[in-house]
Amino acid sequence: MARKINLRIWRGDSTNGGLQDVQVEANEGEVVLDVIHRVQATQMGDLAVRWNCKAGKCGSCSMEINGKPRLACMTQVASYGEDETITVTPLRAFPVIKDLVTDVSFNYQKAMEIPAYAPPADLKPGEARMEQVDVERSQEFRKCIECFLCQDTCHVIRDHEENKKSFAGPRFFIRIAELDMHPLDILKNRKRTAQEEHGLGMCNITKCCTEVCPEHIKITDNAIIPMKERVVDIKYDPARMFAGLLKREKRN
Amino acid sequence: MTNALERHKYDVLVIGAGGAGLRAAVEARESGLRVAIICKSLFGKAHTVMAEGGAAASMGNANSNDNWKVHFRDTMRGGKFLNHFRMAELHAKESPDRIWELEMWGALFDRTKEGKISQRNFGGHEYPRLAHVGDRTGLELIRTMQQKIVALQQADKREHGDYESHIKVFAELTITEILKESGKIAGAYGYWRESGSEVLFEAPTVIIATGGVGKTFKITSNSWEGTGDGHALALKAGANLVDMEFLQFHPTGMVWPPSVRGILVTESVRGEGGILTNNLGERFMFKYIPDVFKDKYADNEAEADRWYEDQDNNRRPPELLPRDEVARAINSEVKAGRGTEHGGVFLDVSKRLSAEVIKKRLPSMWHQFYELAGVDITKEPMEVGPTCHYVMGGVEVEPDTAAAVGVPGLYAAGEVAGGMHGSNRLGGNSLSDLLVFGRRAGMGAAAYVKQTTAAPVSDATIAAAAARIEAPFARSGGENSYSLHAELQEVTHNLVGIIRTGAELKDAIEKIAEIRKRSANVAVTGGRKFNPGFHLAFDLDNMLLVAESTAKSAIGREESRGGHTRDDFPGMDSGWRQYNHISSFDGTQVTVRKQELPFMPKELFDLFEVDELKKYMTPEEIAKGGSN
Numbered sequence: 033m034a035r036k037i038n039l040r041i042w043r044g045d046s047t048n049g050g051l052q053d054v055q056v057e058a059n060e061g062e063v064v065l066d067v068i069h070r071v072q073a074t075q076m077g078d079l080a081v082r083w084n085c086k087a088g089k090c091g092s093c094s095m096e097i098n099g100k101p102r103l104a105c106m107t108q109v110a111s112y113g114e115d116e117t118i119t120v121t122p123l124r125a126f127p128v129i130k131d132l133v134t135d136v137s138f139n140y141q142k143a144m145e146i147p148a149y150a151p152p153a154d155l156k157p158g159e160a161r162m163e164q165v166d167v168e169r170s171q172e173f174r175k176c177i178e179c180f181l182c183q184d185t186c187h188v189i190r191d192h193e194e195n196k197k198s199f200a201g202p203r204f205f206i207r208i209a210e211l212d213m214h215p216l217d218i219l220k221n222r223k224r225t226a227q228e229e230h231g232l233g234m235c236n237i238t239k240c241c242t243e244v245c246p247e248h249i250k251i252t253d254n255a256i257i258p259m260k261e262r263v264v265d266i267k268y269d270p271a272r273m274f275a276g277l278l279k280r281e282k283r284n
Numbered sequence: 285m286t287n288a289l290e291r292h293k294y295d296v297l298v299i300g301a302g303g304a305g306l307r308a309a310v311e312a313r314e315s316g317l318r319v320a321i322i323c324k325s326l327f328g329k330a331h332t333v334m335a336e337g338g339a340a341a342s343m344g345n346a347n348s349n350d351n352w353k354v355h356f357r358d359t360m361r362g363g364k365f366l367n368h369f370r371m372a373e374l375h376a377k378e379s380p381d382r383i384w385e386l387e388m389w390g391a392l393f394d395r396t397k398e399g400k401i402s403q404r405n406f407g408g409h410e411y412p413r414l415a416h417v418g419d420r421t422g423l424e425l426i427r428t429m430q431q432k433i434v435a436l437q438q439a440d441k442r443e444h445g446d447y448e449s450h451i452k453v454f455a456e457l458t459i460t461e462i463l464k465e466s467g468k469i470a471g472a473y474g475y476w477r478e479s480g481s482e483v484l485f486e487a488p489t490v491i492i493a494t495g496g497v498g499k500t501f502k503i504t505s506n507s508w509e510g511t512g513d514g515h516a517l518a519l520k521a522g523a524n525l526v527d528m529e530f531l532q533f534h535p536t537g538m539v540w541p542p543s544v545r546g547i548l549v550t551e552s553v554r555g556e557g558g559i560l561t562n563n564l565g566e567r568f569m570f571k572y573i574p575d576v577f578k579d580k581y582a583d584n585e586a587e588a589d590r591w592y593e594d595q596d597n598n599r600r601p602p603e604l605l606p607r608d609e610v611a612r613a614i615n616s617e618v619k620a621g622r623g624t625e626h627g628g629v630f631l632d633v634s635k636r637l638s639a640e641v642i643k644k645r646l647p648s649m650w651h652q653f654y655e656l657a658g659v660d661i662t663k664e665p666m667e668v669g670p671t672c673h674y675v676m677g678g679v680e681v682e683p684d685t686a687a688a689v690g691v692p693g694l695y696a697a698g699e700v701a702g703g704m705h706g707s708n709r710l711g712g713n714s715l716s717d718l719l720v721f722g723r724r725a726g727m728g729a730a731a732y733v734k735q736t737t738a739a740p741v742s743d744a745t746i747a748a749a750a751a752r753i754e755a756p757f758a759r760s761g762g763e764n765s766y767s768l769h770a771e772l773q774e775v776t777h778n779l780v781g782i783i784r785t786g787a788e789l790k791d792a793i794e795k796i797a798e799i800r801k802r803s804a805n806v807a808v809t810g811g812r813k814f815n816p817g818f819h820l821a822f823d824l825d826n827m828l829l830v831a832e833s834t835a836k837s838a839i840g841r842e843e844s845r846g847g848h849t850r851d852d853f854p855g856m857d858s859g860w861r862q863y864n865h866i867s868s869f870d871g872t873q874v875t876v877r878k879q880e881l882p883f884m885p886k887e888l889f890d891l892f893e894v895d896e897l898k899k900y901m902t903p904e905e906i907a908k909g910g911s912n
Binding site for chain 2: 060072073082091144174176
C-alpha cells in the first residue's frame with residue numbers, strides 16, 4: 033500500500049533557508065502531517081513543525097502546501113497527483129522561526145487589544161437567558177480554532193508588514209463581530225472601534241479568508257460585511273448626524 | 285550558561301495552560317497574586333480543545349430531578365467506589381457554579397427552550413447533565429478562559445500600564461524540573477522550545493496542570509503534549525501518584541485509516557442515539573450489562589429505544605454504560621471475530637437522526653469522518669474501537685486545597701491529579717473536574733503564598749538542572765529518542781493495555797526498565813533551536829517514569845475494576861476497594877505500596893441504597909455505615 037512520494041520542505045531560519053527535496057513513504061489515508069512526521073523520525077530529527085491534536089481541532093499545524101494556506105493534519109496526501117511533488121513552506125505572513133514554524137505572536141498581541149466581553153453589571157451567574165437562535169450567530173465565530181490561516185492569506189498583511197500595526201485581521205474581525213452579536217454584551221462601540229482602531233476599512237472583501245477557513249466560518253459574509261454595513265449606517269445616517277449636532281454623541 | 289540565565293520571579297507558577305491551569309491562574313490572579321502560566325504549545329492549543337461532549341453539572345435545566353447528590357452517586361458508581369469521596373462530593377456540589385461562571389466570562393453554551401443552558405445525556409449520568417456547545421465544548425472552555433485571562437490582563441494594563449504586569453503567558457516553554465530548597469517549593473527550570481535557551485522561575489508555589497499520559501500508548505486520542513510531564517515532575521519532586529493502574533480506554537476512537545487511528549469519536553454520538561453493532565448486525569451491548577448495573581440499563585431494544593422519548597419510565601440503552609464497560613465489550617466482540625474489516629465495530633447514528641440534526645448536533649464528527657475517512661456519518665456507520673484516552677491516576681492531593689501530599693507549595697489539578705474519578709471517569713466529568721479543582725488549586729496556592737516566604741534557588745540547584753538539559757547534546761552516536769518512544773508505545777500497547785495479565789506485566793516492567801537504561805544515552809542531532817528531537821528526549825523520560833508506575837501498580841492490583849482489567853483476576857474484589865496504590869520515586873526507580881482509601885462519612889454513605897453498596901463493599905464496611 034505504501035508508496036514513495038516527493039516532498040519539498042522549506043528549511044532554515046530568519047537568516048537564511050531554502051527548499052530541500054526528500055523522498056518519503058506515504059501509506060493509504062495519510063495526511064501531509066503524517067509524512068512530515070515520518071521525515072522527522074527517520075531523516076531530519078530536528079525538523080521543526082508545530083502540531084497538537086492531529087484532528088483539525090487545535091489549529092497548530094498551519095502551513096502552506098503547494099502555496100495554499102492549509103492545516104497539514106487535514107490535507108490528504110492522496111489529494112495530490114501520484115507524481116506531484118508536495119511543497120511545504122511556512123506561513124508567509126509571519127516571521128520564520130525555524131523550518132515550518134513561524135512567529136505568530138502578532139495574533140496574540142491583537143487579541144489583547146480587543147475589549148473583553150462585558151455583561152450587564154446586574155447579571156447574576158445562572159440567570160442568563162438567551163434564545164438558541166440568538167447565540168448561534170456568535171457561536172459560528174466561536175468555532176474559530178485560531179489556526180491563523182485567514183490572517184496568513186489576507187493580502188492586507190500578507191506582503192505588507194507596514195499594515196500590521198493598524199490592521200487586526202479577519203480572525204479578530206470575527207472576534208469583534210462575535211462580541212457585537214452576543215445577546216448580553218453591553219459594550220456599545222465595537223463596530224466603530226473595529227473601523228477606527230482595528231482596520232476594518234482596509235478589508236476590501238475579496239473573501240480569501242473565508243476560502244481558507246478550515247471551520248468553514250463565513251468570515252466575510254457573516255462578520256465583516258454586516259459590520260461594514262453598520263459602520264456606514266452609523267457614520268452616514270442623516271438622522272444621527274443631525275442628532276449628533278444637537279448633542280455630541282457619547283463615546284464610551 | 286548561568287551567568288546569562290533568564291530569570292523570573294512570580295508568586296504562583298502554573299505549569300500547563302489547559303482548562304485546569306487557566307482556571308487556577310484566574311483564581312490566583314484574582315486573589316491579588318502575580319502569576320506565570322507555562323504552556324508547552326501556543327496559548328489556547330492545549331488538549332482541552334479536544335473535549336467534545338460537554339461538562340457535567342447538575343444544574344437541572346433538562347430534568348429538574350437532578351441535583352448534586354445524584355451526580356455524586358453517578359460519579360462514585362462510575363469509579364466503582366474507588367474515588368476519593370471528598371473530591372467527588374466537592375465536584376458534584378460546585379460544578380454548576382463553575383459553569384455559570386464561565387457564562388459570565390462570555391461562554392455561549394447551547395440553550396434549552398426556556399433560554400437556559402442545554403444539557404445532554406452521557407454514559408453513566410442518570411439525567412441529561414452535560415452543558416455543551418455542539419460537539420466542541422472543550423474549545424469553548426479553553427477559549428473562554430483564554431479570553432478571561434486577556435480580560436484580566438486588560439484590567440492590569442488599565443491599572444498598572446502593562447498587560448503582563450501580573451499575569452504572563454510563557455508559550456512554547458517546557459519545564460524540565462521542579463525546584464525545591466529546604467524541602468519546600470522554590471521554583472522551576474526549563475527551556476524555551478523556540479530557542480532552546482534556559483529559564484529559571486523562582487516561585488513559592490507551583491501548580492501542576494499538565495493533563496494526561498496518552499502518548500505513552502500507541503493508540504491514543506491524546507495530542508503530542510500528553511506525555512505525563514506533570515506526573516513525572518511531581519514524582520521527582522517527592523510527591524506521590526495514586527492509582528496509576530487506572531487508564532481509561534475510550535470505547536470509540538477512529539480505527540480507519542491507520543493515520544487517524546485513535547482519534548476520538550465523541551460519546552455524544554451515543555448520547556444522541558448512536559447504536560453499536562458487530563459484523564453480524566447484532567446490537568451486542570445487551571450482552572454486556574454487568575450485574576451492578578442491571579437495574580439501570582434496558583435489556584431489550586424496544587425499551588432502550590423508548591428511553592430517548594421517555595426517560596422516567598424506561599431504562600437507559602446499554603450503549604450508555606460507563607466507558608470501561610463499553611470498551612471491554614467492543615474489545616471482546618473484535619477478539620471473538622465479530623469485528624469490522626479494520627478491527628473495530630460499527631457505530632451508527634444515521635438511522636435515528638436526520639442528516640440535518642446530525643450536522644447540527646455533531647458537526648465536528650461529521651467533518652472529521654468526511655475529511656479524514658471519506659465516511660458520511662449521516663448515511664453510513666462509523667468504524668470505531670478503543671483508544672487510550674484518560675488517566676484516572678495522578679498526583680495524590682488534599683481534596684479541598686489540591687495541595688500535593690508531602691511537598692509544601694506544590695499543587696495539582698485536572699487530569700494530572702488523582703483520586704477524583706476512582707477507577708473510571710464518567711464522560712463529561714473531566715471538564716467540570718478541571719474547573720472545580722483548577723479553582724481550588726488557585727485558592728490553595730494563594731492561601732499558602734500568603735503565609736510563606738520564598739526560598740531563593742541556590743546556584744548548585746541551578747547548575748544541576750542546567751547540566752541535565754545540556755547532556756543529550758554532549759553525546760554523539762547515542763540512542764534515537766523517536767525509536768525509543770516507538771518501542772515504549774509497543775510495550776505498553778501489547779503488555780499494559782486494555783486487558784492485562786500478571787505475566788505480561790512482569791515482562792513489561794523489565795522491558796520498560798531496559799528502555800529507560802538506553803534512554804540515559806539519548807543523543808540529539810541538530811542545534812537547540814526549535815528541535816523536536818531534543819524536546820522528545822525530555823518527554824520520553826517522563827513517559828518512561830509514568831509507564832513504570834502504571835505497570836508496577838497494575839501488577840500489584842489482583843482484581844479487575846474500571847480502567848484496570850486483569851485476565852487472570854477477572855472479578856471485582858471488595859477487599860481491594862479499600863486500597864489505593866501509591867507510587868513514589870527514590871531517584872532510581874518507582875516503588876508502589878498499598879494505602880487505605882479514606883471511607884466516606886455517614887451523610888454520604890446514606891445517599892446510597894445499602895443493596896447497591898453491598899455490590900462494592902465488605903459486610904464490615906456496610907455494618908459500619910460511614911466513617912463517623
